[in-house]
Amino acid sequence: DAGITQSPRHKVTETGTPVTLRCHQTENHRYMYWYRQDPGHGLRLIHYSYGVKDTDKGEVSDGYSVSRSKTEDFLLTLESATSSQTSVYFCAISESPTAGNTIYFGEGSWLTVV
């Protein structure tokens, strides 16, 4: 299994509070991704990073920000959590964006916003 660690694995927070999820990798892969998974929607890309300090938006980026100050860490921040952001969040990594390079996923972070 790819060396991907997500933290926290489970969190309950109140509406309006900030939340940060952390993804840590030991593979030295250049690309890192944050997805969310919801019933009926499958996996949807939130943001991705193609290097230190280089990030871009995915298809569902509203309400989320990301930062990557080191190759191994990719942070996802919900500035002011809303109930619609209750979801399971997956971090993923790959060596490059070319389709021949596999994307590997972490074990997920379950977030509940009450």
Added chain:
Amino acid sequence: DAKTTQPPSMDCAEGRAANLPCNHSTISGNEYVYWYRQIHSQGPQYIIHGLKNNETNEMASLIITEDRKSSTLILPHATLRDTAVYYCIVRVDNAGNMLTFGGGTRLMVKP
């Protein structure tokens, strides 16, 4: 990216081969076929991928038809732990690559 079609569910007897089909009739020449699976409450697990040729690894075999419009994932000796949702995905070679997971096939391996 090309759309994929998979049956929503399949059963397989433990110890038998599980053959999971995927239709990707609009696939283009530079799109890879990937298979992932997701066991309940876990992250998607990479299984195998291919472009044109059949592929085999320690987990499974991938058979891609000559016209590349369909493929089959084969788990040679299914175990109860192979019960999961299996996703067939096609990926085009471009920057900022995204993965689009459809509904997948829910495989139930039965004793």
